[in-house]
Amino acid sequence: MIYEDLEGKKVLVTGSSSGIGSATAVLFSRQGCFVGVHYFRTKDGAEKTLEQVKKNTDGLLLYADVRDEKQVDEMVEQFARGAGGIDILINNAGSLIDRQPFETATVDYHDDVYATNVRSILLVTRSALPYLKKSKGNIVNTPVRSVCIHIGSVAGHTGGGNGSGIYAGAKAAVATETISMAGEFAPYGIRVNSVLPGFIETRFHERFSPPQRWKEIAEQTPLGRNGTAEDIAKVVLFLASEAAGFITGEYIAVNGGLYMRA
Ligand SMILES: NC(=O)c1ccc[n+]([C@@H]2O[C@H](COP(=O)([O-])OP(=O)(O)OC[C@H]3O[C@@H](n4cnc5c(N)ncnc54)[C@H](OP(=O)(O)O)[C@@H]3O)[C@@H](O)[C@H]2O)c1
Known part of the structure; x- marks a missing residue:
């Protein structure tokens, strides 16, 4: 799959040391993009992603805790300087962190889930905004300059379910803020959309779901399997491309039919 309009774009993918972010970074590199490969705790994972990226094009290794304003600003600045701007931002970094039901959840856990999954999107997007506004755009005859994509759930x-209710609330905020940002940034020519993964086989579920759960969910899924990181990366790529040039404030659920709605 090649989207020719993405060639040469500068793409920052947060949380690309693992799973969905890593697959997304590699897929963008196959389109000829310059890719920012970002990590926090998993430097070796990010190095492996960058190695893959460099088989196709070029990129930069970036470090930041996405909960931390100063670290995020430095990371975004480092990427923009190294790449010569930012055309596409993928806010993918996020985590369930733990499973804590509302009845026993700690305030620290609650705040960490929101800082990791929601505050992070404010910090990275706000910091990248001046560059996204300056991006030259890839689409002739439309005012669209740049693209921002959030990974919800x-x-x-x-x-x-099972102790993930606070995380669910945070991801609902991501979906709603996608719409808010799409309205606010449309005058700048920036499209904002989100992708909502279902059960995707990555480190996320290696940490938080037992093997029996993997099997149960695959059996309950109409398309008969769990998702892969590449399933999500392909949809992110579509949303970033000219093929989605008139789509903003929208989400695409990628879950094999596990959750369907009219
Ligand atoms: N897997 C699923 O079934 C599923 C379903 C719905 C939504 N999602 C969402 O998809 C996104 C990617 O998840 P994944 O499945 O690919 O999980 P993953 O393999 O565990 O990757 C998570 C990524 O987020 C980064 N990250 C987490 N906390 C961070 C922090 N404080 N600062 C900076 N980076 C941080 C990690 O970086 P380091 O390891 O370097 O710290 C890692 O690169 C997340 O937003 C997740 O909530 C996943």
């Missing part, structure tokens, strides 16, 4: 629709 099916949990934002369903409320999650």
Whole structure:
């Protein structure tokens, strides 16, 4: 799959040391993009992603805790300087962190989930905004300059389960803020959309779901399997491309039919 209009674009993918972010970074590199490969705790994972990226094009290794304003500003600045701007921002970094039901959840856990999944999107997007506004755009005859994509979750629709309700609330906020940002940034020519993954086989579920759960969910899924990181990356790529040039404030659920709605 090649989207020719993406060639040469400067793409920053947060949380690309693992899973969905890593697959997304590699897929963008196959389109000829310059890719910012970002990590926090998993430097070796990010190095492996960058190695893959460099088989196709070029990129930069970037470090930041996305909960931290100063670190985010430095990371975004480092990428923009190294790449010569930012055309596409993928806000993918996020985590369930733990499973804590509302009955026993700690305030620290609650705040960390929101800082990791929601504050992070404010910090990275706000910091990248001046560059996204300056991007030259890839689409002739439309005012669209640049693109911002958030990774939400099916949990934002369903409320999650088994101690993931607070995370579900945070991902619902991501979906709603996608719409708000799409309205606010449209005059700048920036499209903003989100992708809502279902059950995707990455480190996320290696940490938080037992093997039996993987099997159960695959059996409950109409398309008969769990998702892969590449399933999500391909949809992110579509939303970033000219093929989605008139789409903003929208989400695409990628879950094999696990959650369907009219
Ligand atoms: N897997 C699923 O079924 C699923 C379903 C719905 C939504 N999602 C969402 O998809 C996104 C990617 O998840 P994944 O499945 O690919 O999980 P993953 O393999 O665990 O990757 C998570 C990524 O987020 C980064 N990250 C987490 N906390 C961070 C922090 N404080 N600062 C900076 N980076 C941080 C991690 O970086 P380091 O490891 O370097 O710290 C890692 O690169 C997340 O937003 C997740 O909520 C996943």
